[in-house]
Amino acid sequence: MYYEDLKISAEKIVMSDKTKEELIKNCEEIVEVKKMNKKKISAKKIAVIAVVTACLCCTAAGVVYRGGFRDIVRFDGAVVGTRYEQATDEIKVSVTAESEKLTVIAEAADPAAFPYAAIEALKLNDYKIVGENGEKIIENLPLEGSVFSGGKAKMIVPLQDLDNGGYKLIIRSFEGSSKGDQPLVISGYWEVEFSF
Amino acid sequence: MSNEKPIGNCEEVFNAYGDMLFRLCFIMLGNEADAKDAVQDAVVSYLTKKDGFKNAEHEKAWLITTAKNKCRDIFRSKSRYREINIEDLQDMLPDEKEANCIEILMSIPEKYRLVLTLYYIEGRKVNEIAKIIGKTPSAVKMRLQTGRKMLKEIYIKEGF
Numbered sequence: 398m399y400y401e402d403l404k405i406s407a408e409k410i411v412m413s414d415k416t417k418e419e420l421i422k423n424c425e426e427i428v429e430v431k432k433m434n435k436k437k438i439s440a441k442k443i444a445v446i447a448v449v450t451a452c453l454c455c456t457a458a459g460v461v462y463r464g465g466f467r468d469i470v471r472f473d474g475a476v477v478g479t480r481y482e483q484a485t486d487e488i489k490v491s492v493t494a495e496s497e498k499l500t501v502i503a504e505a506a507d508p509a510a511f512p513y514a515a516i517e518a519l520k521l522n523d524y525k526i527v528g529e530n531g532e533k534i535i536e537n538l539p540l541e542g543s544v545f546s547g548g549k550a551k552m553i554v555p556l557q558d559l560d561n562g563g564y565k566l567i568i569r570s571f572e573g574s575s576k577g578d579q580p581l582v583i584s585g586y587w588e589v590e591f592s593f
Numbered sequence: 594m595s596n597e598k599p600i601g602n603c604e605e606v607f608n609a610y611g612d613m614l615f616r617l618c619f620i621m622l623g624n625e626a627d628a629k630d631a632v633q634d635a636v637v638s639y640l641t642k643k644d645g646f647k648n649a650e651h652e653k654a655w656l657i658t659t660a661k662n663k664c665r666d667i668f669r670s671k672s673r674y675r676e677i678n679i680e681d682l683q684d685m686l687p688d689e690k691e692a693n694c695i696e697i698l699m700s701i702p703e704k705y706r707l708v709l710t711l712y713y714i715e716g717r718k719v720n721e722i723a724k725i726i727g728k729t730p731s732a733v734k735m736r737l738q739t740g741r742k743m744l745k746e747i748y749i750k751e752g753f
Binding site (some may be wrong): 408468 | 603604607611612615616619620625629632633634637638640641685686690691692694695698712713714744748
């Protein structure tokens with residue numbers, strides 16, 4: 398008896414026409430917005446795929462990567478400087494060995510490109526000179542900055558009592574500076590052999 | 594699959610299932626505003642669904658399950674403040690006896706209310722309800738039995 402009454406009563410619970418119209422309108426709007434968002438995401442996906450494809454094509458065609466900037470982050474997360482990485486192909490290094498000094502000439506392939514256009518002085522930052530057997534002769538001896546002009550700098554590494562034989566200069570980074578700016582570490586990998 | 598029932602448009606869905614969904618949500622949530630929200634969410638889910646349905650029965654069962662889940666979401670988020678809105682109920686059922694009848698159903702716990710609503714009001718079979726709520730048919734029967742007992746106690750207590 399109760400359940401029959403329950404069904405009859407419940408069937409009278411219906412949406413008013415006004416509520417129905419309102420809900421139809423709301424649902425259509427929400428669905429439309431969702432569709433638009435989906436299209437936007439699809440467009441973004443296509444753009445990302447295009448960029449990745451372009452990068453892969455460039456690599457395949459043998460195009461040389463340019464270096465890039467990266468923040469130097471302290472232990473607590475604070476950014477304390479900037480580093481320019483993967484500059485190996487952008488700087489040519491040559492040396493002239495004399496009995497008491499090694500003259501290192503660093504030359505930017507494109508002096509007008511950033512960061513080389515903004516650098517006023519350059520010095521060796523992380524470097525070492527090793528002997529024929531790989532033994533370390535000099536490592537990170539502090540040096541004065543040399544003028545970097547026309548995309549070129551001449552740096553002097555003092556040498557003392559080196560025996561005759563073959564040696565190798567390995568550079569992992571330079572440090573560029575300009576007035577009023579924090580020093581910029583330019584990293585890469587350069588190896589130059591010399592002998593006495 | 595080509596023999597699938599395609600997703601209907603918004604108006605078709607409301608014409609075919611709107612009242613059924615609204616009734617279920619209203620009984621589950623106890624007020625018109627929440628019931629409207631639940632129906633709206635369920636219909637939006639339906640309209641943005643990628644796959645079609647095997648048949649009309651499958652479609653209806655899917656909508657009931659979705660509406661039930663939307664009610665549960667709203668129910669959980671507002672459970673502390675959940676109240677039956679008597680004014681809403683009286684607006685829809687001006688007859689006092691009919692309003693009391695539904696109010697008693699609304700006063701029992703959610704899990705029994707849902708099973709009783711689907712069984713007695715929507716006319717679903719025990720196996721169908723079991724699928725909708727994700728329980729075994731025996732569990733549905735147990736809930737029906739307990740729910741009926743609760744209703745009877747309130748019915749007697751209220752002097753109907």
